[in-house]
Amino acid sequence: MPYAHITGWGMHLPARILTNEDLAKMVDTSDQWIRERTGIRERRIASEHESSASLGAEASVQALRMAGISPTDLDLIICSSSSPEHIFPSTASIIQDKIGATRAGAFDLSAACSGFIYAINMGAQSIRSGSVKSVLVIGAETLSRFTNYKDRNTCILFGDGAGAFVLQASEKPGGVMGAVMHSDGSGADFLTIPAGGSKRPIDEVGLHTGQHFIHMDGKEVFRFATRVMAQSTLEAVTKSGWKLEDLKMVVPHQANIRIIEAAARGLKMPMEKFFVNLERYGNTSTASIPIATTEAVQVGKIRPGDKLVFVGFGAGLTWAALAAEWTGPLEPQTTRRIDPALYQPWARVRSFFRRVLRALEGIFFGRQA
Numbered sequence: 001m002p003y004a005h006i007t008g009w010g011m012h013l014p015a016r017i018l019t020n021e022d023l024a025k026m027v028d029t030s031d032q033w034i035r036e037r038t039g040i041r042e043r044r045i046a047s048e049h050e051s052s053a054s055l056g057a058e059a060s061v062q063a064l065r066m067a068g069i070s071p072t073d074l075d076l077i078i079c080s081s082s083s084p085e086h087i088f089p090s091t092a093s094i095i096q097d098k099i100g101a102t103r104a105g106a107f108d109l110s111a112a113c114s115g116f117i118y119a120i121n122m123g124a125q126s127i128r129s130g131s132v133k134s135v136l137v138i139g140a141e142t143l144s145r146f147t148n149y150k151d152r153n154t155c156i157l158f159g160d161g162a163g164a165f166v167l168q169a170s171e172k173p174g175g176v177m178g179a180v181m182h183s184d185g186s187g188a189d190f191l192t193i194p195a196g197g198s199k200r201p202i203d204e205v206g207l208h209t210g211q212h213f214i215h216m217d218g219k220e221v222f223r224f225a226t227r228v229m230a231q232s233t234l235e236a237v238t239k240s241g242w243k244l245e246d247l248k249m250v251v252p253h254q255a256n257i258r259i260i261e262a263a264a265r266g267l268k269m270p271m272e273k274f275f276v277n278l279e280r281y282g283n284t285s286t287a288s289i290p291i292a293t294t295e296a297v298q299v300g301k302i303r304p305g306d307k308l309v310f311v312g313f314g315a316g317l318t319w320a321a322l323a324a325e326w327t328g329p330l331e332p333q334t335t336r337r338i339d340p341a342l343y344q345p346w347a348r349v350r351s352f353f354r355r356v357l358r359a360l361e362g363i364f365f366g367r368q369a
Contacts, residue, residue: 004124004135005175005327008069008166010062011294012055013281014044020156027152034156035279039257043159043282046142053085055162056140057098059290063136064099067166068329071101075132078123079108080115080286082315083142087197095138104136112191113253113314115139115286117179117322120165120310124176127169135167139286146193148213157255158214159282163290168330178239179322180232190220191315225259228319230266233311236321246307247273251296253312254278254288263311275301285314304328 019042020031034040046055056079064071079092092106111118116139123135140162149155167176195202195211202212229252237244250273252260257278264271275296284291289310296302306326313319 001128002130002133002169002171003173003175004127004167005170005172005330006165006324007168007327007329008063008065008067009164009290009294009297010059010064010066011161011163011287011291012058012062013161013291014046014050014055016045016047017042018045018159023149023152023156026149027155029152029156037256037258038156039276039279040156040282041279043280043284044161045144046160050142050160051085052081052083052140052142052162053091053094053098055142055160055287056081056091056138056164057095059140059162059164059287060095060099060136060138063164063166066329067168069134069166069168071099072103074101074104074134074136076123076126076135077101077104077106077138078119078135079106079138079140080111080119081108081140082110082112082115082285083146084108084110091140092138095140101136111181111183111314111318111320112316113255113283113285113288114181114312114316114318114320115314116163116289117310117312117320118181118318119286120167120176120322120324121179121181121320123167124179127167133169136164137167137290138162138164139284139288139290141285141287143214143283143285146212146214148210151210151213153218154214154216157283159284161281161284161287161291163287163294165290165293170330174325174327177242177323177325178236179320180235180239181320182228182232182318184317187220187224187317188315190217190224190317191215222256222259224317225255225313225319226262226266228313229259229263229311232319232321233263233267233309236309236311236323240323242307242323244269247309248306249296249302250274250309250311251289251293252276252310253314254281254292255283255313288312302326
């Protein structure tokens with residue numbers, strides 16, 4: 001049975017920064033109030049020309065470059081997002097076209113902020129089954145489009161960004177080891193966007209009352225999160241046959257510093273073993289773990305052979321944890337080192353001609369009919 005190794009990683013963030021001081025000019029809040037309650041100092045906000053798909057595509061190119069494989073080597077793309085490009089088509093399919101991954105299947109996975117962990121596990125299971133050899137897993141968000149900047153309880157939390165991992169099959173032991181995924185739908189109303197789905201399509205009343213924005217019961221979410229973070233981390237470690245002291249680093253969902261601190265206390269682990277960067281990016285939902293992991297690697301906090309746990313929670317309610325032995329790129333002789341950035345211009349040209357061909361087919365077939 002092949003092992004699923006994390007061989008590539010990447011992140012992409014919008015240039016615009018929204019600070020706590022900026023928010024204090026919009027709602028009744030302050031930098032001190034936000035930092036004391038959340039640990040967040042600033043967050044990134046997408047421009048009008050950016051979207052979950054465009055951010056996700058940029059992060060994907062970085063991850064592919066790091067892994068040393070081309071987009072056409074991919075067998076599968078899984079995109080997890082709480083702010084997808086559309087209800088359908090999938091954001092994964094749009095990213096697939098943007099990067100030129102012509103051989104890959106693509107689908108979206110919805111599990112809110114836990115979604116990236118769910119998606120890694122799904123990709124790893126696909127590799128272990130032997131059905132695929134390479135998977136691109138993406139977490140991409142433009143939550144600012146669903147944030148009510150008149151609601152000080154939620155607008156202080158969320159930011160935009162994207163991160164991606166490449167998973168590859170190898171006979172070498174390591175990579176993704178064990179994972180747990182949980183859900184409790186009885187808490188669905190604690191964190192939700194009420195309008196925009198089939199139950200309540202967006203209408204004039206919904207727009208007027210802000211039902212298309214994020215709604216959150218902060219106290220209930222906090223109570224839930226502080227309970228499940230430590231619990232699921234321990235589950236994943238035990239499932240992998242490890243002990244807590246084996247862990248080099250825990251990469252938690254970056255939602256609130258007090259939640260992360262509570263998890264550290266529950267596990268009796270020092271905060272130094274938890275990588276935290278939420279002060280600069282806020283809660284980027286599915287993107288938070290790959291962004292944090294990429295930065296941790298960049299600063300030397302994660303190295304090949306390190307034992308890690310990714311852990312998160314989110315709307316649903318959902319929570320999950322995954323243990324992995326960090327690998328890095330596979331040996332050069334087993335991987336074709338092609339810069340995926342070279343494929344982007346050709347992908348755009350190919351996409352353009354495909355659209356032209358479809359239009360011509362429609363015209364001619366229409367005339368024949």
